[in-house]
Amino acid sequence: MNIPDLHDPALAQRLQHKIDRKTKPLGALGRLESLAVQLGLVLGTETPRLEQPQVLVCAGDHGLAARGVSAYPSDVTWQMVENFLAGGAAVSVLARQHGLALTVVDCGVRHDFTPRPGLLVRKLGPGTADSSQGAAMTPAQCEQALANGRGVVRDLPGNALLLGEMGIGNTSAASLLLAALTGQPLADCVGAGTGLDEAGVARKLAVLQEVQRRHAGAREPLQALAAFGGFEIATLVGAVLQAAGERRVIVVDGFISSAAALVAQALAPHVTQRCVFSHRSSESGHALMLRHLGSGASALLDLGLRLGEGSGAVLAWPLLQSACAILSEMASFESAGVSDRQDR
Ligand SMILES: O=C(O)c1ccc[n+]([C@@H]2O[C@H](COP(=O)([O-])O)[C@@H](O)[C@H]2O)c1
Numbered sequence: 377m378n379i380p381d382l383h384d385p386a387l388a389q390r391l392q393h394k395i396d397r398k399t400k401p402l403g404a405l406g407r408l409e410s411l412a413v414q415l416g417l418v419l420g421t422e423t424p425r426l427e428q429p430q431v432l433v434c435a436g437d438h439g440l441a442a443r444g445v446s447a448y449p450s451d452v453t454w455q456m457v458e459n460f461l462a463g464g465a466a467v468s469v470l471a472r473q474h475g476l477a478l479t480v481v482d483c484g485v486r487h488d489f490t491p492r493p494g495l496l497v498r499k500l501g502p503g504t505a506d507s508s509q510g511a512a513m514t515p516a517q518c519e520q521a522l523a524n525g526r527g528v529v530r531d532l533p534g535n536a537l538l539l540g541e542m543g544i545g546n547t548s549a550a551s552l553l554l555a556a557l558t559g560q561p562l563a564d565c566v567g568a569g570t571g572l573d574e575a576g577v578a579r580k581l582a583v584l585q586e587v588q589r590r591h592a593g594a595r596e597p598l599q600a601l602a603a604f605g606g607f608e609i610a611t612l613v614g615a616v617l618q619a620a621g622e623r624r625v626i627v628v629d630g631f632i633s634s635a636a637a638l639v640a641q642a643l644a645p646h647v648t649q650r651c652v653f654s655h656r657s658s659e660s661g662h663a664l665m666l667r668h669l670g671s672g673a674s675a676l677l678d679l680g681l682r683l684g685e686g687s688g689a690v691l692a693w694p695l696l697q698s699a700c701a702i703l704s705e706m707a708s709f710e711s712a713g714v715s716d717r718q719d720r
């Protein structure tokens with residue numbers, strides 16, 4: 377997949393120089409400064425403007441959930457989709473607070489939803505198959521999910537995309553993808569998800585080891601994606617690839633959305649240049665996953681979040697807005713008549 381390298385040393389230098397001339401001690405805006413440079417590089421300008429940002433929440437059920445890998449029942453997936461659409465979920469509240477448009481995609485939830493605004497149906501079945509019995513999805517379903525993600529993003533306006541997901545059991549799929557694509561021990565990739573206790577995590581790990589053994593050969597990104605699922609993760613992979621190709625800023629939420637970015641990165645290494653990782657989830661494999669996503673993957677927030685839905689991406693959104701405002705509106709030493717440091 378051909379996603380071009382954004383490497384533009386001249387623009388990077390102009391952006392850094394512009395930030396260094398702002399009325400502040402050199403480097404004093406910390407992580408906001410590298411964020412501003414990144415946004416400038418993604419949007420190809422010294423004055424990046426974020427336009428018509430879109431929150432995209434992909435939902436899907438997981439056959440593997442029947443093996444008791446989550447603290448909550450699968451019905452929560454469709455119930456939470458209803459909650460997103462009714463405006464009562466965390467992501468709904470936060471998106472409203474920040475004036476962000478929210479679209480929910482039924483990628484394969486075990487429920488028939490009444491059509492309504494804000495809901496797209498790209499259903500690939502009533503959830504994936506149980507990956508402990510066979511592949512979670514067929515290669516054709518996997519291809520279709522990627523195409524769905526691409527198509528959904530193609531139809532959305534704006535130059536910024538905030539990604540989230542919902543799917544009981546999907547931390548299992550994300551952990552299996554992390555282990556398959558990085559070669560890290562599964563035990564380091566598996567965590568409590570929605571809140572399993574220690575014994576629950578041990579049972580989850582035993583089930584996931586069984587799944588891993590069954591699909592030991594699935595190390596190529598698309599093979600692994602089809603083996604472990606889920607429909608919502610595969611749809612997010614397509615969304616990341618499309619948004620990266622269109623040079624949108626992509627705000628990646630927690631552990632599961634990052635797993636989609638990891639698969640997309642394995643397919644097209646330059647996608648992560650466009651990705652802002654909103655936070656470090658308290659799901660135990662996320663720090664490891666962020667490390668494998670590269671140095672640009674230093675997450676903005678560390679608030680003990682482990683919700684998903686895109687809630688962290690939306691919480692981080694004002695920081696992206698601030699980074700742009702700093703670049704465009706903040707005075708320089710020259711324009712404000714402020715004395716620069718003495719050693720210059
Ligand atoms: O995004 C995260 O970091 C995150 C960490 C733990 C759980 N979740 C959410 O919880 C659900 C998956 O957890 P589980 O235990 O059912 O695998 C799914 O709906 C995710 O959105 C999300």
Ligand SMILES: Cc1cc2nc[nH]c2cc1C
Pocket residue numbers: 448452456541542543570683684685
């Ligand atoms: C209630 C609930 C809300 C969620 N939002 C994302 N994942 C979730 C999992 C549960 C259990």
